[in-house]
Amino acid sequence: MMPDGQPPTACVLIIGNEILSGRTQDTNLGYIGQRCDALGIRLTEARVISDDETAIITHLNECRARFTYVFTTGGIGPTHDDITSATVAKAFGVALCRNADAVAALERYYEPGMLNEARLRMANVPAGARLIDNPVSGAPGFQLQNVFVLPGVPLIMQAMFEGIVDRLAGGPEILTASVTTDVLEGAMAKELGVIQDQFPDVSIGSYPWFRHGALGVNLVLRGTAAGRITTARGAIENMIARLGGHVLRVAERNGE
């Protein structure tokens, strides 16, 4: 929890033209979102921006002032289009420096003679940054104040995210449950709204699905009190029975 008693918040900045063009499908947001739930951090926003210095500086400075944590993904490789590290330094108004520990990590990863100047660029981090270990491919990320700079390749990002978990102050875990039914949204919307009003501390989302010619709805409950989620789930299952429908599947993640 934060000193003011509010749960911490987070924003993800996805940096990369390839996501905006549709060439690459981002999966990092979903991963970070699930981890934030478990850590009790409210991930309430994400932005996808291009590899553009002005865009990165503007959004980073706006978001780091508004959120407890900002996670960036992408743009920390060795090529000309990898401008995240240098641009984060500019956004903070600090110098970009070659970091000795980062150089050592690269030296451990690369075969002798392979660590050329382009690869050494990946050891340049903003002054004052704390490195984030990369157990997969050597080149580290870094943390500067409340900003965590991570790579875009999902498997590497995920491995590095686990290395920063102990630097994050969390809150109560956000628990979820879901009920899948063949009752359609329009048929239950009124009654579902009444249940939502009865459980203001449980966020109930309604998501229609279309599969193999069948239609239905996935109802997702989110909150921090396991008992309240279970009770609200019971109310939803009763509603489905009253409407003559079926509960096709129930899932609950109660933090155990």
Next chain:
Amino acid sequence: MMPDGQPPTACVLIIGNEILSGRTQDTNLGYIGQRCDALGIRLTEARVISDDETAIITHLNECRARFTYVFTTGGIGPTHDDITSATVAKAFGVALCRNADAVAALERYYEPGMLNEARLRMANVPAGARLIDNPVSGAPGFQLQNVFVLPGVPLIMQAMFEGIVDRLAGGPEILTASVTTDVLEGAMAKELGVIQDQFPDVSIGSYPWFRHGALGVNLVLRGTAAGRITTARGAIENMIARLGGHVLRVAERNGE
């Protein structure tokens, strides 16, 4: 092209807690990104925000002032958590009105007796809005000035997007080519940067891949002049040969 000779720009506002929690994987951004490329519209930003009135109003008003077009996805169904239409009306400072054409569309879609009050809510749109036809499931989206309000379900969103294409002023199509190689990023970064400097009108992106134990890079070229992309692609293929690597695959989308 816009009156000032600049190509039009766009932003996608993805509205939905389920995307932020990682429960649902967004695919709408990629679709809209690819369509914008073909239409010559520069999609330079996307934001993922929660189903929260203040968040929607703040981001919508900021983005509609900054971009030629804003496309929103999500939150226009019949349930309590579908607040996009009412909130867009508030953001524009106009009333939310029941639209007779939207009611007629719903009446055509639903079996007699199935069009209840919850479903009729989907006919409520901001005053002055122009409807966007939904050929899949009846409930329309709408356009208000430069904002296009679309649903979250991908197949429905895609069908409705095609219905607004003739309302969008485009620019020169953004063409792409890609070269897949087994040369690693760090091995070619310096030479690739030289090529990028020689082709400032072609954006060259470098994306590492890891598959079946093999490593390599996908180089993506983007621009509006087909000849320049082809020439830059030739320079890249020559570079790969000089470095002793292989061109594994070439793809070019030249607008034909």
